[in-house]
Amino acid sequence: MLKKRIIPCLDIQDGRTVKGVNFLGIKDAGDPVELARNYSAQGADELVFLDITATVEKRKTLVDLVVRIAREINIPFTVGGGIASVEQAYELLQAGADKITVNSAAVRQPSLIGALSERFGSQCVVVAVDTNWVDGEWMVFVKGGRKNTGLRTLDWCREIESLGAGEILLTTMTQDGTKAGFEIDITKAVSDAVGIPVIASGGAGKKEHFTEVFQKANADAALAASIFHFNEIPIPELKSFLKNQNIPIR
Amino acid sequence: MIAIVDYGAGNIRSVQNALNRLGAESMLTADAKQLNVADKVIFPGVGAAPYAMQQLRERGLDQVIPNLQQPVLGICLGLQLLCNESEEGNAAGLGVFDTVVKQFDGDFKIPHMGWNEVNGNTYPLFRNVDSQADFYYVHSYFAGTCEDTIATTTYGTRFSAALQKDNFMAVQFHPEKSGQVGERLLLNFLES
Numbered sequence: 001m002l003k004k005r006i007i008p009c010l011d012i013q014d015g016r017t018v019k020g021v022n023f024l025g026i027k028d029a030g031d032p033v034e035l036a037r038n039y040s041a042q043g044a045d046e047l048v049f050l051d052i053t054a055t056v057e058k059r060k061t062l063v064d065l066v067v068r069i070a071r072e073i074n075i076p077f078t079v080g081g082g083i084a085s086v087e088q089a090y091e092l093l094q095a096g097a098d099k100i101t102v103n104s105a106a107v108r109q110p111s112l113i114g115a116l117s118e119r120f121g122s123q124c125v126v127v128a129v130d131t132n133w134v135d136g137e138w139m140v141f142v143k144g145g146r147k148n149t150g151l152r153t154l155d156w157c158r159e160i161e162s163l164g165a166g167e168i169l170l171t172t173m174t175q176d177g178t179k180a181g182f183e184i185d186i187t188k189a190v191s192d193a194v195g196i197p198v199i200a201s202g203g204a205g206k207k208e209h210f211t212e213v214f215q216k217a218n219a220d221a222a223l224a225a226s227i228f229h230f231n232e233i234p235i236p237e238l239k240s241f242l243k244n245q246n247i248p249i250r
Numbered sequence: 251m252i253a254i255v256d257y258g259a260g261n262i263r264s265v266q267n268a269l270n271r272l273g274a275e276s277m278l279t280a281d282a283k284q285l286n287v288a289d290k291v292i293f294p295g296v297g298a299a300p301y302a303m304q305q306l307r308e309r310g311l312d313q314v315i316p317n318l319q320q321p322v323l324g325i326c327l328g329l330q331l332l333c334n335e336s337e338e339g340n341a342a343g344l345g346v347f348d349t350v351v352k353q354f355d356g357d358f359k360i361p362h363m364g365w366n367e368v369n370g371n372t373y374p375l376f377r378n379v380d381s382q383a384d385f386y387y388v389h390s391y392f393a394g395t396c397e398d399t400i401a402t403t404t405y406g407t408r409f410s411a412a413l414q415k416d417n418f419m420a421v422q423f424h425p426e427k428s429g430q431v432g433e434r435l436l437l438n439f440l441e442s
Contacts, residue, residue: 002366040429074426122361123361196360220364
């Protein structure tokens with residue numbers, strides 16, 4: 001049986017791992033390559049690296065970091081942060097990333113999704129969707145969660161699938177950094193609406209939250225950051241807990 | 251020397267990184283002569299079959315690869331190209347394995363992405379790998395089972411996880427991305 005994936009996410013700034021709470025306030029959580037190696041050894045199923053400051057001058061730092069990660073770790077990893085063109089994606093994939101993730105640029109220019117998928121295959125293209133609850137509806141936000149696009153989350157998720165995305169990384173901003181649990185309703189709605197895998201993100205605080213998001217929201221994978229970086233929930237402990245709950249886990 | 255077939259289709263660097271971690275020397279090449287004299291050949295690939303076959307033909311590799319005499323390991327799209335043909339753009343394959351590549355079809359998520367168990371893995375390629383060990387998969391097409399099938403995985407349908415015929419071995423999953431079990435399998439290939 002296909003296993004549910006546990007994915008630590010490393011937010012990168014100036015080559016270091018950081019994690020904000022509700023996208024604000026930043027703590028240093030260490031060397032990304034060192035963390036990546038630990039996670040891989042502990043049984044993480046995949047890794048995601050998001051460069052939260054990717055600007056033109058910083059991009060070279062990111063590419064160098066990707067080269068180092070690719071040398072060190074033997075599980076798949078995704079890289080994102082400010083990718084706005086096929087060329088930028090190519091550079092990161094060449095450096096050793098297995099997948100790239102796009103967010104704001106895909107909203108600005110949806111044809112980018114098709115261009116990436118045509119060039120590299122849909123399996124390489126993860127579209128990140130940040131969603132927030134506004135006036136009784138789940139809406140898509142960009143710019144690190146600051147700008148409401150006016151797009152309905154379900155409509156956008158269906159569209160990105162039809163444009164050629166291979167996977168959706170769904171972050172619910174109401175939950176992000178709160179450790180209050182994943183948002184089940186919209187995650188389930190998205191997972192049921194599309195035929196591609198959905199990674200749930202935002203709100204992981206306890207082991208039970210992972211049970212919930214897999215059993216109730218049909219998520220294919222669950223992503224978290226600080227609870228792993230600060231070892232609040234060690235990955236081996238989480239995985240044996242989930243196995244005991246009869247969730248298919250590697 | 252291990253030769254990794256470099257034909258413009260896929261993330262071949264990750265295969266080389268994996269070999270480096272295992273301390274095995276490798277080179278990326280599309281040169282027939284270098285492929286013929288290598289101790290072993292790895293034939294990786296991701297992406298679309300018709301494009302990949304075109305890349306092979308342009309380099310004359312469609313004639314070279316099926317005639318290699320040393321151990322060859324196809325990975326992912328490499329496995330699919332070693333079959334007779336693919337439904338993906340009706341691409342003709344290299345005809346080493348007597349089976350056809352089909353598209354997943356059903357009420358489940360596609361691509362088949364993530365870790366899934368590999369069954370029946372009793373061949374030397376899987377030496378010291380637990381039966382039902384999980385390997386990492388990413389694919390939307392699969393090779394049906396045939397007499398060359400040496401291990402299977404089930405995702406909607408039961409398909410060839412690994413094939414072997416004479417000196418040709420192939421795996422649908424990505425050993426270079428499958429953590430420790432993947433490294434074990436690559437070591438087994440290097441020792442074959």
